[in-house]
Amino acid sequence: MIGKLVPFRQTTGQPESLSDDALVAACGAQDSAALGALFDRYADDVHAFVYRIRGIDDGFVDDIVQETFLHAFESASRFRGGSSVRTWLLAIAANTAKTHIRGEIRRRERGVAYVELHPKDSQRPDQAAQDHELLQKVQAALDALPHDQRVAFTLCDIEEVRGIDAAKSLGIRQGTLYKRLHDARRAIRTFILGERP
Amino acid sequence: MKTSCRQTSTLLRTPLGDLTPAFRAHMQDCDVCQSTYTELLSISKSASDLPTPKWSPARKQSVRDALLASAHATPSPPSRPWRVWVAAAVVLLGLGAMFLTTRHEEPVATAQAVMRGTVHPSPGARYTRIGSSPDEIVRLYQGHITVEVQKLQRGERFRVITGDGEVEVRGTAFEVTANEDRMTAVRVLHGRVEVRTAAQDVVVLGASQRWESPNEPPTKTPVQVVPTVVEQPPAVIEEPARVHPKTNPRPKPNNPAPTTPSEAELRYQEGWAAMRESEFSRAASAFEAVIADPTSALVQDASYWRAVALGRAGRKSEASKALGSFIQTFPDSPKVAEAQAMLGWIHLENHDSAAARKAFEAAASSNVDAAKKSATRGLENLNATAP
Numbered sequence: 001m002i003g004k005l006v007p008f009r010q011t012t013g014q015p016e017s018l019s020d021d022a023l024v025a026a027c028g029a030q031d032s033a034a035l036g037a038l039f040d041r042y043a044d045d046v047h048a049f050v051y052r053i054r055g056i057d058d059g060f061v062d063d064i065v066q067e068t069f070l071h072a073f074e075s076a077s078r079f080r081g082g083s084s085v086r087t088w089l090l091a092i093a094a095n096t097a098k099t100h101i102r103g104e105i106r107r108r109e110r111g112v113a114y115v116e117l118h119p120k121d122s123q124r125p126d127q128a129a130q131d132h133e134l135l136q137k138v139q140a141a142l143d144a145l146p147h148d149q150r151v152a153f154t155l156c157d158i159e160e161v162r163g164i165d166a167a168k169s170l171g172i173r174q175g176t177l178y179k180r181l182h183d184a185r186r187a188i189r190t191f192i193l194g195e196r197p
Numbered sequence: 198m199k200t201s202c203r204q205t206s207t208l209l210r211t212p213l214g215d216l217t218p219a220f221r222a223h224m225q226d227c228d229v230c231q232s233t234y235t236e237l238l239s240i241s242k243s244a245s246d247l248p249t250p251k252w253s254p255a256r257k258q259s260v261r262d263a264l265l266a267s268a269h270a271t272p273s274p275p276s277r278p279w280r281v282w283v284a285a286a287v288v289l290l291g292l293g294a295m296f297l298t299t300r301h302e303e304p305v306a307t308a309q310a311v312m313r314g315t316v317h318p319s320p321g322a323r324y325t326r327i328g329s330s331p332d333e334i335v336r337l338y339q340g341h342i343t344v345e346v347q348k349l350q351r352g353e354r355f356r357v358i359t360g361d362g363e364v365e366v367r368g369t370a371f372e373v374t375a376n377e378d379r380m381t382a383v384r385v386l387h388g389r390v391e392v393r394t395a396a397q398d399v400v401v402l403g404a405s406q407r408w409e410s411p412n413e414p415p416t417k418t419p420v421q422v423v424p425t426v427v428e429q430p431p432a433v434i435e436e437p438a439r440v441h442p443k444t445n446p447r448p449k450p451n452n453p454a455p456t457t458p459s460e461a462e463l464r465y466q467e468g469w470a471a472m473r474e475s476e477f478s479r480a481a482s483a484f485e486a487v488i489a490d491p492t493s494a495l496v497q498d499a500s501y502w503r504a505v506a507l508g509r510a511g512r513k514s515e516a517s518k519a520l521g522s523f524i525q526t527f528p529d530s531p532k533v534a535e536a537q538a539m540l541g542w543i544h545l546e547n548h549d550s551a552a553a554r555k556a557f558e559a560a561a562s563s564n565v566d567a568a569k570k571s572a573t574r575g576l577e578n579l580n581a582t583a584p
Contacts, residue, residue, distance in 0.1 A: 032265055039261055047257070048249045066260045138243040156212035157241040163212040182210030188240055 020085035028077035035073045042089050043069070049090050052154050053097055055143045068093040083165040090159060091169030094151040134192070141191035149184035156181050202229040213237065255326075258312060266318045314355050314366075317343040327358075327462050332469075332498065334358055336462060341374045358494050362394030365531075383408045461486070461493035468502060477510035501532045508539060517543045534563035538571040545575060554579055 018026065018037065026034030043065060050064045071092050079088060142150060155166045156177075167177040204223060208216070208230055224230045313333055318324060322340030326333070331353045335344060338359070346355045346366050357364045357371075360378035364371065374382040383392050384407040392400045392408050400408055468483035484506060487499035504519035520540040524533055541556035553575065560572035 036261065036265055039264060043257060043261070044252065047252045051249045052247070062256060062260050066264050069264050134239075134243050135247060138240060139247055142244065142247075153244070156214075157237070158245050160214055161212075163215045166212070178210040178212075181212060182206070185209050185237060185240070189236065192240065193236070 021081055024072075024076045024079045024085055024088075027073050028079065030073075032073075035069065038072070038085075039069050042086060045086060046089055046093050049154065049159065050093050050097055052142075052158060053094060053147070053150050055139075064093060064097050067096045071096060083161075083169045087155075087159075087161050087165050087169050090155060090161070091166070091171075094155070094170060097151075098147055137192045138188065141188040144191065145184055145187060149180045149187065152177055152180035153184035153188070157185075200229065202227050205230055205233050208233055208237070213241070255312070258315070262316050262318065266320070266322075313349055313353060314344050314346040317345070319343075325462070327465055327495070332356075332502070334495075334498075336494070337373055337375045337380075338378050339375055341372065343372045346371075360494055362392065363494070365391045365393070379410065381410045459490075459493065461490040461495055461499075465493075465495045465499055468499065468506070472502070472506060472509075477506045478512070481506035481510060481512070481515075497527050497530055497532075500527065501530070501536060504536065505539070508543065513543050513546065517547075531565070534560045534565040534568035534572075537563070538568045538575065541572060541575045545578065550579055550582075 018034070020038075020041070023034050023038045023041070027038060046068055047061065047065050050061050050068070054061060054064075068089060072089055075092075079085075083091075142153070145153065151170070152166070155161045155170075156163060161169075163177055163181075164174055167174040170177065204220070204227070207220065208224075211220075213234075220230075224234055312326070314335065316324065316326070316335055319341040322342050323338045324340075324342055325336050325338075327336050333353070333355045335342070335357045336359075337357055342357070344355075344357060344366070349355060355366045357366070357373045359373075359375045359380040362380040364373055364380075364383055372384050373380065380392075380394060383402065385402045392402065394400075394410070402408055464483045464486040468480045468487065471477070471480035471483055481503050484499040484503035487493055487495050488503065490496070493499075500519070500523045504516055504523055507513075507519055508516035510516075517540060520536045520543070523530070524536050524540070527533065530536075537556045537560035541553045541560060544550075544553035544556060557572040557575040557579065560568045561576060563569060563572075
């Protein structure tokens with residue numbers, strides 16, 4: 001009897017209904033439908049993250065988002081579940097954005113008035129003014145950070161990713177991440193509070 | 198009260214979520230660390246509150262299309278069960294948008310644009326999306342695209358237009374190839390396709406049939422990978438999608454086709470944007486600018502929508518002239534019946550019963566259901582008010 005090889009599929013069901021890990025596994029098997037579903041699930045998060053670590057929507061953000069998911073697709077078979085899929089994607093985005101680092105200089109040259117900051121309607125005017133000023137300072141401080149520090153700050157203090165997960169996803173030692181986070185926070189505090197470094 | 202604490206540096210380098218219970222206990226008794234912790238929290242919160250720009254669904258969809266096209270081009274193991282040849286384009290005969298022309302039934306520009314189709318470009322394909330529902334257009338300049346279209350609602354159209362022709366679809370998928378802005382091939386997987394070119398009569402293709410331009414040598418169908426699941430386009434689009442540069446690595450033909458929308462196409466987009474904002478006079482002006490370029494593939498559509506916009510703007514006299522001109526200039530357009538019905542209602546409003554009857558009768562004799570119904574109602578109205 002002649003045997004017949006039946007292709008093995010790791011996942012079943014519609015991609016939209018799969019868990020994150022199953023989606024990544026399907027991507028590892030080059031299932032483009034799973035890639036589409038992964039994109040639908042996390043594209044907004046990745047887009048916002050990329051914007052935060054770049055500080056400007058200069059047309060490269062879309063490219064970086066696309067490259068992020070393409071890299072994820074290509075490296076999905078190596079994903080071991082050491083962190084959440086979301087954190088993994090954000091780390092890929094951070095590394096992808098690094099290749100566009102020349103934008104860092106351009107961003108600084110353009111200044112920090114790019115984002116219009118609005119106080120909340122419900123606030124008292126004096127409080128709103130204070131918050132508005134703080135937001136502007138934070139924005140300016142973030143814009144002045146080197147890429148690696150900005151990534152560390154965004155991942156840990158905005159996305160609230162645990163240090164060990166962030167470090168693992170970025171492919172760096174935990175101590176390195178802590179150092180970058182320390183430097184980022186210190187620079188931001190210096191900028192905002194006028195504290196001497 | 199302490200003014201410094203050696204553990205503050207620990208706090209500054211540790212993600213807040215990683216602080217140990219021991220350190221948290223220390224903070225209870227250390228004003229310096231407590232104060233620093235509060236500052237860090239405040240900065241973190243402020244940074245989180247910084248606005249991020251809204252990612253428009255159109256741009257997102259464009260990135261998604263580009264991503265999937267790139268993923269298709271990624272080499273994969275030869276054992277992939279679903280990696281198949283596709284050369285299929287499925288196109289159903291479009292019924293034409295039924296935007297009736299009466300006060301009750303005239304075309305309604307939706308407040309938010311909707312994209313019904315998802316484009317899967319092959320590497321090298323150059324295209325742009327010009328319109329959105331109810332008259333969604335993909336302008337193909339070069340290369341090969343597979344388009345999957347959701348089931349269209351009544352009155353919606355979806356077309357792929359090249360410099361010399363168009364393909365109209367209804368709720369399915371199809372594949373079109375163009376070379377230097379000329380349609381060279383259409384292939385059907387299932388359903389029906391209507392291919393219209395300037396040089397030929399209308400050709401209707403059935404399942405598995407293929408049309409090739411007689412001016413082009415037979416070409417081998419490019420390898421395409423079809424996703425195992427049809428990717429759904431977003432429900433709501435805010436602006437026309439742009440062609441994503443990453444996805445469309447450009448070939449270098451001897452005479453490259455344009456890679457960005459032409460002035461006329463941009464004005465057509467403007468016209469539709471204005472229609473969605475109910476700024477009909479502005480829309481009419483934009484469509485008029487399209488008509489000013491006689492070489493544009495959108496002249497016929499723009500002529501019709503200009504007339505619709507004028508009618509919606511209350512400029513009935515100009516609308517009447519525009520409709521008459523459209524009917525005369527494009528007698529074979531699938532929109533003619535709707536234009537006739539619209540014209541009938543305008544004449545009726547102007548108490549020109551004879552002209553209204555003539556227009557309604559012309560529309561009623563068409564095979565366009567919605568136009569027939571509208572015209573029938575118009576004739577009933579005329580008969581009821583006849584002396």
